[in-house]
Amino acid sequence: MTSPRVARVLIDSPLPQLDRLFDYAIPDAFVEAAQPGVRVKVPLRSAGRMIEGYIVEVGDPDASDRPLSELDSVVSPVPVLPPGLHTLARRAADRAAGSASDILRLAIPKRMVRAERAWLAAPPPVAPDVPADARSWATAVLASYPGLGDGIARGRRLVIDAPPSTTPLPDATTVGMWAVVLAAAAVQTLAAGRSAILVVPDHRDLGQVEAALAGRVPADAVIRDDSRQSSPVRYAAFLRTLSPAPCIVIGNRSAVYAPVHRLGLVAIWDDGDPLLAEPLSPGVHARDVALLRQELDGMALLFAGHTRTTDVERLVGVGWVREVAAARRASPKVVLSATREGESRGARVPSAAFAAARDALANGPVLVQVARPGYAPVLVCAECRHPARCPHCGGPLRAPRPGAVPECAWCGRTAPGWVCPDCGSNRLRMASAGSERTAEELGRAFPGTRVIVADGKHPITEVDGRPALVVATRGAEPVAAGGYRAVILLDADRMLLADDLRIGESCLRWWSNAAALAAAGAPVHLVGVAGPVARALATWTQPAYARAELADRTPLRMPPTVRVAALEGDARSVSSAVAALREAVPALDEDAVLGPLDREGAVRALVRFDFASGAKVTDTLRASVISQALKARRAKGRPAGPRNTLRVRVDLPDLDL
Numbered sequence: 001m002t003s004p005r006v007a008r009v010l011i012d013s014p015l016p017q018l019d020r021l022f023d024y025a026i027p028d029a030f031v032e033a034a035q036p037g038v039r040v041k042v043p044l045r046s047a048g049r050m051i052e053g054y055i056v057e058v059g060d061p062d063a064s065d066r067p068l069s070e071l072d073s074v075v076s077p078v079p080v081l082p083p084g085l086h087t088l089a090r091r092a093a094d095r096a097a098g099s100a101s102d103i104l105r106l107a108i109p110k111r112m113v114r115a116e117r118a119w120l121a122a123p124p125p126v127a128p129d130v131p132a133d134a135r136s137w138a139t140a141v142l143a144s145y146p147g148l149g150d151g152i153a154r155g156r157r158l159v160i161d162a163p164p165s166t167t168p169l170p171d172a173t174t175v176g177m178w179a180v181v182l183a184a185a186a187v188q189t190l191a192a193g194r195s196a197i198l199v200v201p202d203h204r205d206l207g208q209v210e211a212a213l214a215g216r217v218p219a220d221a222v223i224r225d226d227s228r229q230s231s232p233v234r235y236a237a238f239l240r241t242l243s244p245a246p247c248i249v250i251g252n253r254s255a256v257y258a259p260v261h262r263l264g265l266v267a268i269w270d271d272g273d274p275l276l277a278e279p280l281s282p283g284v285h286a287r288d289v290a291l292l293r294q295e296l297d298g299m300a301l302l303f304a305g306h307t308r309t310t311d312v313e314r315l316v317g318v319g320w321v322r323e324v325a326a327a328r329r330a331s332p333k334v335v336l337s338a339t340r341e342g343e344s345r346g347a348r349v350p351s352a353a354f355a356a357a358r359d360a361l362a363n364g365p366v367l368v369q370v371a372r373p374g375y376a377p378v379l380v381c382a383e384c385r386h387p388a389r390c391p392h393c394g395g396p397l398r399a400p401r402p403g404a405v406p407e408c409a410w411c412g413r414t415a416p417g418w419v420c421p422d423c424g425s426n427r428l429r430m431a432s433a434g435s436e437r438t439a440e441e442l443g444r445a446f447p448g449t450r451v452i453v454a455d456g457k458h459p460i461t462e463v464d465g466r467p468a469l470v471v472a473t474r475g476a477e478p479v480a481a482g483g484y485r486a487v488i489l490l491d492a493d494r495m496l497l498a499d500d501l502r503i504g505e506s507c508l509r510w511w512s513n514a515a516a517l518a519a520a521g522a523p524v525h526l527v528g529v530a531g532p533v534a535r536a537l538a539t540w541t542q543p544a545y546a547r548a549e550l551a552d553r554t555p556l557r558m559p560p561t562v563r564v565a566a567l568e569g570d571a572r573s574v575s576s577a578v579a580a581l582r583e584a585v586p587a588l589d590e591d592a593v594l595g596p597l598d599r600e601g602a603v604r605a606l607v608r609f610d611f612a613s614g615a616k617v618t619d620t621l622r623a624s625v626i627s628q629a630l631k632a633r634r635a636k637g638r639p640a641g642p643r644n645t646l647r648v649r650v651d652l653p654d655l656d657l
Helices: 083-095 100-107 113-121 132-142 148-153 177-191 203-213 231-241 253-257 286-297 310-317 351-360 435-445 492-496 503-515 532-539 542-553 571-584 611-634
Strands: 006-011 021-025 039-044 049-059 157-161 166-168 174-176 195-199 222-225 248-251 263-269 300-305 333-337 365-370 379-381 428-430 451-454 468-473 486-489 523-527 563-569 593-599 602-609 647-650
Touching: 006 039, 006 100, 021 039, 021 049, 049 083, 083 100, 083 253, 083 286, 083 611, 100 253, 113 231, 132 148, 132 177, 148 157, 148 177, 148 300, 157 310, 166 177, 174 177, 174 203, 177 195, 177 203, 177 248, 177 263, 177 300, 195 253, 203 222, 203 248, 222 231, 248 253, 253 286, 263 286, 286 300, 286 310, 310 542, 333 351, 333 532, 351 365, 351 486, 351 523, 365 435, 365 503, 435 451, 435 468, 486 503, 492 503, 503 523, 503 532, 503 542, 523 532, 532 542, 563 571, 563 611, 571 593, 571 602, 571 611, 602 611, 611 647
Parallel strands: 157 300, 195 248, 195 263, 222 248, 263 300, 333 523, 365 468, 365 486, 451 468, 486 523
Antiparallel strands: 006 021, 006 049, 039 049, 166 174, 379 428, 563 602, 563 647, 593 602
């Protein structure tokens, strides 16, 4: 009598102690269906219930006589977890001291039965045929970066500075030139019989890339992975990526996990955008996943942006990523606009910028970038100038519209009888102007001119070429047909005041992305700031700014020159984890651990460590998390026992205690 086959299952559970493979006997009824990669239900003895998981591999039982529980059922015959995706999830989780099941929850959409049945009933996709004219177009576009096409074909790690311009497409749609370059790289890869993944921050970028690809390759070869899609549509798109037929996947941060066959290229646009940083545990950035995947799959990896993050510049400095320069350097016409003699220092729009906007409005739209949405995002006491705070939660008060009762930006409550706790005054003053108030003021300054507001409440992706004032918050700027005839960057000084290690990088990215929307030769006025960030924008030398930032951070051991992990929990668990870390990793410096500090009842510590020690540090931290989880389980029901409060987050972008 032969022994039953054994399925090694990764359980879909957030409990860290369950982040390993469990052996289950395969009943005779499931021998055919229980294949690697399929979803199954298995009994979990410790919980006394059934739980879903994935079969990672099928093999023979080990030599021990221990009894094995049997698979309860095979949920679906579709192998949604290919071996490559499991390996990538395991590597990404280990790098972040997290669980592979948490990674897979981001990578594999929830099962939609109808979409799955339709997929199984449909004929399998065939390899797409890329027309000859599309191949020629892709070659011509990539030729603007000598060596880029060859580097992609050879599977290199590359970075480019995207062209700071827009371009019209055959259907008269205007997109950023960066989208055309990424689309050309994907078309070349698909023409070679390989798949490509293009990762962008949000739906606006997705729309531009999709428009750039339209008509170049068959429509069914472009797979959109968008968080705004319905669950059935997204699951159907995921199933398409499992097909052996190559395709182009365009999507947000989770698209970097797409299990396409014969992957030839992963391109990431604007990796400094916080939308590419995963907020859910274990919080692995799309950039880091792409680097891991390049090591595993050997495909080409391309970073592109109007600016260079210090993270990518560090990789360039150590030789891990190679910079490909454009054959012809292009840059916008940036003017550092300041108040002139005789003008009020408080003038929000200096005369030079005002005149540029007035002249440009005769020919087309003008972009005005502001820091915040709304009408008056910040209110202060009219007498003592102290910030106005909500009496209920302490949040900042704001004016939602002219003459309205102030409301809290945190809890949303109104404060009709507000009184300043410092001086007793009941009068408020608007300390800042949001997008709506700026639009109102500019509307009065330019009577008869269209004024368009683009922010979170008013999402606009494109505007026509007629004269208009487009007031947009950072990151919400629509693309203008033919490009903006002038760009005015307001509130730059306020943006730079944010308490953030990377605020210089962020401001340079916001301003550069807005400047890249200007028409050729159109003026870009940066109002009210000077210094290294302003000079980098004016001279369009963003990589040099990133190198200077790295040089400043290296002696201070600031990220990304080192990696940073945050430990948070009760005092006992954090102290225990720090002690275990020091014992396991003797190479840690004396000042590697910052804290622990008590933050509103929770204790937090930061650990700085070199990249060479990364694997040992994350393994030790993961062991501490599991140890605390097991202690909490044993102490269940005992009020005096320890609790599993230890949480670990690796690769923080800033030292924020």
